[in-house]
Amino acid sequence: MKPDMFVILLAGLVHASLQLGIGALLLLYHASLGKHVKKHTRQLASNYILGNVLLTALAVAAMCFGVDLVFQGPMNPAMLTIITLLLAALAVSIWVFYYRWGKSTELWLPKSIARYIDSRAKTTNSSTEAFSLGMLACFAEAPFTFMLITVAANSIISLPQGMQIIYLIIYSIISILPLIVLRFAIRRGDTTTDIQRWRIRHKNFLRVLSGTGFLVLGLFILAFKVIIG
Amino acid sequence: MKLLKKKSAKKSESKKSPASNKLSVDYIADDIIKEGKTLHLQAAPLKIVANQVAEKIVKKLEKTDKRTIKKSDLNTLIAKEIKGYSKDLSFVYQNRGKII
Numbered sequence: 001m002k003p004d005m006f007v008i009l010l011a012g013l014v015h016a017s018l019q020l021g022i023g024a025l026l027l028l029y030h031a032s033l034g035k036h037v038k039k040h041t042r043q044l045a046s047n048y049i050l051g052n053v054l055l056t057a058l059a060v061a062a063m064c065f066g067v068d069l070v071f072q073g074p075m076n077p078a079m080l081t082i083i084t085l086l087l088a089a090l091a092v093s094i095w096v097f098y099y100r101w102g103k104s105t106e107l108w109l110p111k112s113i114a115r116y117i118d119s120r121a122k123t124t125n126s127s128t129e130a131f132s133l134g135m136l137a138c139f140a141e142a143p144f145t146f147m148l149i150t151v152a153a154n155s156i157i158s159l160p161q162g163m164q165i166i167y168l169i170i171y172s173i174i175s176i177l178p179l180i181v182l183r184f185a186i187r188r189g190d191t192t193t194d195i196q197r198w199r200i201r202h203k204n205f206l207r208v209l210s211g212t213g214f215l216v217l218g219l220f221i222l223a224f225k226v227i228i229g
Numbered sequence: 230m231k232l233l234k235k236k237s238a239k240k241s242e243s244k245k246s247p248a249s250n251k252l253s254v255d256y257i258a259d260d261i262i263k264e265g266k267t268l269h270l271q272a273a274p275l276k277i278v279a280n281q282v283a284e285k286i287v288k289k290l291e292k293t294d295k296r297t298i299k300k301s302d303l304n305t306l307i308a309k310e311i312k313g314y315s316k317d318l319s320f321v322y323q324n325r326g327k328i329i
Contacts, residue, residue: 023329030321030328033267104327114329191268193317196324 003224004155008167010220011152012174014213015145017206019099020107021052022178022199024137027121028130029182030192035125044130045186049179051134056149057172059138063153064164074158077226083154084226086147087218094211098144105199113140151221252290252298257283261307261318268317278314285310301326 025048032041067075075083093108100106107114117136124130138145152171156164185195199206261279266272286306290298308322 020329027328030267034263104324105329106327107329109329115326117329118326191317193268193320196328197320200324 002159003220003229004158005167007155007217007221007225008152008171009174010213010217011148011155012171014210014217015056015148015171015175016177017210017213018141018144019105019199019206019210020109020141021134021137021176022182023105023107024117024121024133025049025179025182026192026195026199027118028124028133029186031122031124033192042183042186043127044124045183047127047130048134048137049176049183051131052138052179053134053172053176055135055138056145056175057168059145059149060153060156060168060171063149064157064168067150067153068157075154077229080154080221080226083147083151084218084222087151087214087221090144090147091211091214091218094144094214095207098210099203099207103200105196105203109140148217151217252287252303254280254283254287257286257303257307261311264321265315265318268315268321270315270318278311282307282310282314 025045028044028048029041032044036044071079098108100108109117117133117140120129120133120136124133156167156171159167182195258276258279261282262272262275265275265279286303289306304322304325308319311322312319
């Protein structure tokens, strides 16, 4: 397996460890349970996931085009070194302020944006609204996912043409794995309190996992794409 | 703290403006029932508990001099009062607005 493939898989896993998508889906789930029958709630959750994965795939595809256009192929080692440094900075950001301190799972988002997502989740009744909410949650996480998408896109365009679309799909699916797990938890009948309790209990673990993921990804790129490659 | 009668409370709810929500037993009880539904709690006991808790809270608030109360403070108050009846429901109120 080429280092580029590892970079795509690792970037997808780090993307999956971020929490805004899960939080917004949980809000949607909680709001919908009080209003709709379970079948409709599951339908909303599915559409939310679809919106999220579609925007992720489109963002990666657009980034592939952007990188190819700007660098006429994969990025040069100097640019990759800068990206490694940015990934290290993001790792520190995740450790320090991605989660707010205290016994909750509040994230770094400004309160007004968090409130807006919350209100959107509460007013979501149709599949289209759920789909849009999925896109909104994906977009709101952009400050942290931007570098991951850039790194994945750079690796995707380094692959042979037949593999590019496959790895784009693989990245997108890996990035929404926690949402799929949550969707199955909804199907199983888990309540929002069960899921939220789990999130609070493992908040510090998730913080360390995400931050370390960013750092490892940066070091991997530095070792295999800048120094060896 | 000024409370609304049942009819006017419903009127203020229909406007759906958070700023215009005045506290009443019905307002708090309806909110608790709505949250209880999301946890699949049985409707009949939930209604009784919701009314009891709402009455307790309104009485408590009437004793204070404050004319307004923050939503977060109200949630904490409800969480504290309802803990004896349902820990899950109490947890929901503790974590309101703290999920993302």
